[in-house]
Amino acid sequence: MKSKVLAALVATMAVGATCAFAANPFVDVPSDSWAYKSVVELADAGIIQGVDGQYFQGNRNITRYEAAEMVAKAMAHMDKASVEQRALINKLADEYADELNNLGVRVSALENRVGNVKLTGDARIKYAHQSSYKDADGNTVEGKKNDASWMYRVRVRANAQVNDRTKVTYGITTGDRSFASNGSASEENNPYTDIAKVDYNFGGNNWNLSVGRTDAYHLGGDRAYGYNYGDIFDRAELKYQNDKFAATAGYGKFKTNGTDMSSKSVVGDSTISGVKTGYGELEGFFGGGRAAGSALGVYYNDFTRADGKDGGINDYFKADDLWGAYVSANLGKWNALANYEHVSFIGDEKNINNDDNADVWIGKLTYGKAGFATPKSWDAWVEYINAEDGAFIGGNSTSWRFSKDMDNITSWGVGADYTFAKNAMFQVMQSFGTSKKDGKGDDPEEQTRAQFVFVF
Template structure:
């Protein structure tokens, strides 16, 4: 690219400078040149320095690194740019993202550009199988999600997202079929504002967001999905405290329909989750980070949820839940241990009789780290779940298993994730050694899952 072409592009981005009071620093740019005004403005703004401080050399080809250097300097003036100028800076920053990274302008800095709107998403095709399960008729499914993230200013971000949810290929009905249309509904799963303040240590999020019960580092055994609420977080590289309140929007979380149970169905109450979406909870979490900080180090945390009844749960629901986790990062190895105990407002009927609480232990060991941005990166993991009857109350779990491999069970699992191309990952998971804990039911068959995920 010739410098005069780039100068013409970047000229519209020269901000905070007026050539009326700027002197021409280059001896080879005459005052009658078509590029004179733009070159002087760019030099006065500090975006270009020329060659040897005296020559512009407008006909010389420049390298991508030189172009990236100009873009980086233009980015430094973003706060003074107009909307149109920001759009052009953003476009050039995307073009020279790799070179900007090498120059020390990290990708995270690019994503935080004021006025930036970034459209992302993912598409997943998944296969799930368990011998003898009715779910096998719908073994193949897909999901597509789209996200729009906007950096409104240096403190405020806005996120909006839609999802098709999981739509299985066995739905062969016509487009006019009511069930088909309901299954294919697209819904809003993200709509929130995130405000950072107090020296960047305080963060307030309000709206619809992804909530993992236990936080980002925990397993997400009982819930990891769409949530409407407000969350306040204080954090630094050593410590974080989170508090929030809101409603669960997916899955049969924290509730039991005792009305149905009272009608003499003969089915244990905990297996009749009806109308549970909308159950409210207040939650809190304390975390400590060490050996590399919050982003890459190890962590320990404790968390608590207090559940509230909605009209349809008739008060017969999970009352509260507390848990703790530890995540130990040792180079390429990571070890996770997670414990949860749920208490019920009224005793629930389980295979062990009427129980008012239940617990689960989870362990997971991972080697390596598959990254969508790094082709040929991979990881392998093994996990162990030991859950008492009633520990899993029917939520939209963040785990990979079907519900019958989450409750009253002792089971192992293993998997591999492999990034076979940039932004494209293949994963396979398998359970083994699965047994019911009380021995009263036949042991379930093992589960297999494989999936392709593409991000864009």
Template sequence: MKSKVLAALVATMAVGATCAFAANPFVDVPSDSWAYKSVVELADAGIIQGVDGEHFQGQRNITRYEAAEMVAKAMAHMDKASVEQRALINKLADEFADELNNLGVRVSALENRVGNVKLTGDARVRYRYQKDSKENDNSWDYRVRLRANAMVNKNTKVTYGISTGNHAFSDNGAAEDENDILSDIAKVDYNFGGGDWTLSVGRTDKYVIGGSKGYGYNYGDIFDRAELKYSGDSFMATAGYGKFKAAGLAGGDFTYKNEDYSLDGTKTAYGVIEGRFGNGTAIGGYYNTFDNDDYNALVRGTELDYLWGAYASFNFGKDWNLLGNYERVNYNSNINSTVRGDEDSATVWIGRLTYGKAVMATPKTWDAWVEYLNAEDGAYIGGSTNSWRWGKLDNLESWGAGIDYTFAKNAQFQVMQSFASKVKDGDGSDPEEQTRAQFVFAF
């Protein structure tokens, strides 16, 4: 893009350069040039500096980083722009999102403007296969989600989202019969304390047991909660209380010894602390205590008490990341397992090594990973796991590998495969390997 074209675009944004008598700082922009007024106003506003402070060089092709720098400076004047002009800045920011992030400019700052509502969404088409599994009749499924983000004032943000959930293509008549569109996000976030503190109340679509960097072995789905979070450059701490809304931990109607029970979702109080050491490296720990004695006693035959874990995510070299996660689940009584006897706890170890980074907004980016899972019987508590795996995930030792590839902007293909899976303890047969592949589209 020629610099004079970008300058003309930015000049339409009413970015606050209003001084009609500002001096022309560039010796190569004559006063009779068609772009003279726009160039002088943009220079006066600090949006452009030219090449060396004296020359504008309007015919020179600029780099994407130079364009991103101009957009970033235009973003700083968003409060003086009209609705149409803000929309233009938003489009430019989306175009140069990766460059802005590399320059340290948070594109999400666009959302923090009062009166600005941003609509986003994603769609996923997924295939899952495991030999001899009853789920193979429903191997293909889809999910569509929509999100709306709105700023009430400079500190308060409202987010609402809906989802179709996962629906199998094999369900005859499903498109006509399904009326189960659900609200998976409905929350208010209030930012205070100079931007480091956030109070969030309501429903979130993805609460991960294990914090922002944890693997999410036990749960990573819909969750109603009130949460207070401090997030600084080198330290993060979170405390909250909430209720699980998906899978076994959400409870449901249940009949036991001819008695009908309507079991509500399991509740949890939780805390997370995380140290950050630059370049994305983080070390953290987390703790959850659980409350739903009826569900635990009736469904599991024991009472789930608490869970704690620790994780470390290391970035090294230019493109490598290593994640390690340990988790321990404790019960008020023994697990009642024929494999592990009267033990009242179970642990899981998870490691993942990743090379590269597949960015949805950047075509031809990719990553590849390999992971190791070693889980004792009772380690998995029946939640909607954040893992790509499905089914029974405890009393298991297994490896997995996968590739993520962005084949077009906002369009990604992902494939995952388990291997060398075996029962950890006991005489049971080893599980069949799992295959998963999916297309994900963001909009």
């Protein structure tokens, strides 16, 4: 796309005829020019403005930003386009996605292309290492080492825009699979559905109703640390948001690897699977708005054991309710996050200190921002966790750490992210100063993690 004439012809395929009697706004496009009709129609539709409002300059090379601007305006006329023409606009929008973002065109505007089905996904190769150690009862807690330290995961998502308000998303994942595995079929390593939901926007797009399965439920939303459960979640959720404020309410059931384990006798990470919760969250955004500014929020969860009473698998799940608060402050190239959560235990349950509740404090400081769309972008961070016994309720945390060592610890962590090519990032993380907060037994061994992540 080297000239405005060529760009105009491409866009004309999408918008079609607009007004046969529109006036020619450009003094350098005579009425007998072969491009006259297309140029006039595009100008009348508002897709092109020319130079200084008077000249078209059809032989001048255009920049990618000018091309992206025309693509964005052509997208506004999708309802007039045929299926083939929509496909062309979608292809152009993908080509100029970075420029559209830089020009301030929200990514959601690209995704809301009526009649479009788009496949996305990611692939990850991960190395995670930890030595074995003894717990309080003298049992050996196995770490990750040798071949078992190497894992991979592939996720694929299908995003279908049904109409200007309704979007359907379906996704599958392999989950983390060890390279040491012999590939045998089992419930744990078979691919499974991690997203299956319908989103409906209304009220000027400030309201969103989402029903179905989501791949990651974050207590505290996307800005908080995500210390507790971050795995699959089947729910119905209503959210209102604008540039300054967001309110969320919902109800759902926790899953582990897509499976409801509520009828099985299991311990460990699966103890939360099948537990239900009603939840709510309030967030405020300032100093740049919801997309780029700072934020603070409070949230609450009211848990119900899978059988609705004490007994069975639910004996392993002790939480009655949880509330938390966070502050995420953007300070130039720095971001400072502080997150607090308080878990109350059900009935007369106690933790190792004979308390009926547990707290966790988390702090994280980040410099820079690595983005998949921006090669050579990077960030570095340091974090601190101080968690009492019983503060981690189970499931797979959104933290990079092993979930089995998220409870009853104090620990530091450092890491860095670097985008070495478009859509390709390298990440490295390391814990240090990790110790058991209360009780007997060895301190958990330090954790090392490095991974390549590719998005498509």
